[in-house]
Amino acid sequence: MSIVDAAALDPDAAPVENLLELRGIRAAYDGIDVLYGIDLTVPRGSVVALLGPNGAGKTTTLRVASGLHAPSAGDVIVAGRRINGARPEELARCGFCLVPEGRGIFPNLSVRENLRMMTYGGQSLKHIEEITMARFPRLRDRRSQVAGTLSGGEQQMLAMARGLATEPALLLLDELSMGLAPIIVEELYEIVAQISREGVSILVVEQFARTVLGAADLAAIMVHGRIAKIGSPDELEAELSTAYLGA
Amino acid sequence: MIESQDRVEQFRTEIAEMKLRDPATSRERLWLGLGVALMAIGAVLALVAYLVSHQTRDPLVQNDALTIGLAGITCAVVGGALFLRYSIASFFRFWLARLIYEQKAQTDRVLEGK
Numbered sequence: 291m292s293i294v295d296a297a298a299l300d301p302d303a304a305p306v307e308n309l310l311e312l313r314g315i316r317a318a319y320d321g322i323d324v325l326y327g328i329d330l331t332v333p334r335g336s337v338v339a340l341l342g343p344n345g346a347g348k349t350t351t352l353r354v355a356s357g358l359h360a361p362s363a364g365d366v367i368v369a370g371r372r373i374n375g376a377r378p379e380e381l382a383r384c385g386f387c388l389v390p391e392g393r394g395i396f397p398n399l400s401v402r403e404n405l406r407m408m409t410y411g412g413q414s415l416k417h418i419e420e421i422t423m424a425r426f427p428r429l430r431d432r433r434s435q436v437a438g439t440l441s442g443g444e445q446q447m448l449a450m451a452r453g454l455a456t457e458p459a460l461l462l463l464d465e466l467s468m469g470l471a472p473i474i475v476e477e478l479y480e481i482v483a484q485i486s487r488e489g490v491s492i493l494v495v496e497q498f499a500r501t502v503l504g505a506a507d508l509a510a511i512m513v514h515g516r517i518a519k520i521g522s523p524d525e526l527e528a529e530l531s532t533a534y535l536g537a
Numbered sequence: 538m539i540e541s542q543d544r545v546e547q548f549r550t551e552i553a554e555m556k557l558r559d560p561a562t563s564r565e566r567l568w569l570g571l572g573v574a575l576m577a578i579g580a581v582l583a584l585v586a587y588l589v590s591h592q593t594r595d596p597l598v599q600n601d602a603l604t605i606g607l608a609g610i611t612c613a614v615v616g617g618a619l620f621l622r623y624s625i626a627s628f629f630r631f632w633l634a635r636l637i638y639e640q641k642a643q644t645d646r647v648l649e650g651k
Contacts, residue, residue, distance in 0.1 A: 309545070334545060369549040375557050384551040385544070459548035489545065 307334045308367075309460050309491040310355060315364035317347075317354050324350050326515045327364070330493075332460070333508070337482065337492045339523070341499040341530070342512035348495040349391055351512070352462050355493070356388040357381050368460070383411060387458035391465045391495075393449040397438030401429055404437050404448055408455040422451040425481065443474035450478070454485065461485065463494040467501050479505040499530050569623040575616025582609025 310332040317325040325347045332338045340348050353359035355366055357378040365372050368386060382388075395404050405418050423430045426447040432440060437448055446466060453461060463482065467475040475498075483505040486492050496502040503509060503523040510520040511529070519529060586606030590599050 309548075369545075369552040371552050371555075373552065373555070373557065376555060380555055384555060385548045386552075457544060459545050489542065 307370075308332060309334045309369055310493060311365075311367040312351070312355060313365040313367065315351070315354055315366070316362045317350055317359060318362050319350075323362075324515050325354070325361075328354075328512075328515075328517055330510055330517060330520075332491050332493045334491055335486065335489050336507040337486045337494060337505055339499075339502045339506035339509040340493060340495045340512060341502070341509060341526070342497070342518075344497060346512040347515040348497075348512055349464055352388060352464050352493070352495055356386065356462055358388070382456065385456060385459040386462075387453040387456055387460070388462040389449050389453045389464065389466075391468060393445050395437045395445055395448050395452065398436065400434055400436055401440070401448055402433045404452060405455060408452050411456055413455065418455040421455055421457075425454060426451055442470050443478070446470060446474075446478060447481075450481070458490060461490050461492045463492065465495060465497060467496060467498050472501070475501050500527070503527055565623050565626065568619055569627075572616045572619030572621075572623065575612045576620065577616075579609045579611075579613025579616060582606070582612060585609075 308331040310330075312328050312330045315325055315328040316323065328347075328351055330338070330340070330351070340351060342348050350359060354361050357366075357373070357376045357380075361374065366374055368381070373381065378388075396407065399407075402415070402419070405422060406415050408418055409415055419433075428444060429447060429451065432444060437445060440448065450463075450466075466478050466482070470478070479502060482492060482494065486505070486507075494502055494506070499509075499511075503526070506523050508520070509523045509526045511518045511526060519526060582605055586602045586609060589605060590602035593599060593602075
């Protein structure tokens with residue numbers, strides 16, 4: 291599968307700069323290969339959805355992209371620079387943000403304390419709270435509540451808020467919809483679309499494909515550690531069942 | 538929020554300035570260090586073997602000294618091989634880079650001369 295950018299979908303479009311590129315990425319756990327040459331790009335300011343059934347290698351792809359897992363082969367290119375071997379905390383400090391599967395919040399701390407943890411970048415808590423409350427008004431009344439007692443949707447909002455507090459340029463989202471009601475998922479993806487409109491490039495991994503296609507500019511289907519198909523959401527929607535069921 | 542255009546430019550600058558360590562280079566440095574350490578240990582063991590054998594007439598203790606001496610030789614040989622392997626790799630890498638640079642400079646000179 292070749293590297294795809296927006297120009298591939300629209301031949302008349304001007305060349306688009308890619309903020310994230312994965313070239314021939316292979317990765318393994320304890321010597322067992324799980325990714326077999328992933329080629330994927332995230333053009334600047336777009337939402338790319340990485341879809342696929344459970345165990346396809348989507349989360350590993352995100353882990354490799356964000357520096358949490360070293361690839362056994364291939365290149366991770368961010369903003370035009372090969373960053374293999376970069377430490378994840380350094381990438382995060384630059385504005386490369388991963389919201390992990392399972393929300394990644396501190397459940398025994400309050401919402402405000404969770405946000406305070408994001409002041410490491412030098413921003414004040416007040417500034418972070420302003421950004422958060424503007425984006426997620428629902429968290430305004432929950433500031434003193436222990437994060438573990440929030441609803442699933444609110445916890446996911448807090449996880450996203452923590453990521454967005456650093457004003458990322460590149461945002462990776464892993465399984466936003468996991469364990470959430472469809473109406474909450476819809477609300478979250480509206481926020482994702484809004485973030486994208488503000489110029490943030492987003493790579494979102496999602497098992498439940500149809501929930502994300504409405505917000506995505508490009509989509510890729512991953513099966514058994516390989517990219518099976520890349521295209522526009524409309525093109526891929528028809529092929530989802532085939533890809534997932536392997537028919 | 539920072540303007541998105543500025544944010545992306547800032548992101549690009551920070552990524553470009555980020556210091557990266559190549560894991561392969563660190564591994565090579567580790568092997569090189571191990572080689573030097575083994576050579577040093579070999580020399581120390583040789584000295585210990587000499588001192589042990591020199592201070593006794595007991596053949597059993599002298600046999601121990603022989604064993605220590607042989608272990609020292611083994612350490613020094615293995616250490617020397619590791620040092621040679623990884624220092625040569627590093628030298629050849631530099632030499633190849635230099636060769637490519639010279640070739641490119643030569644090509645530029647030829648093109649300018651035309």
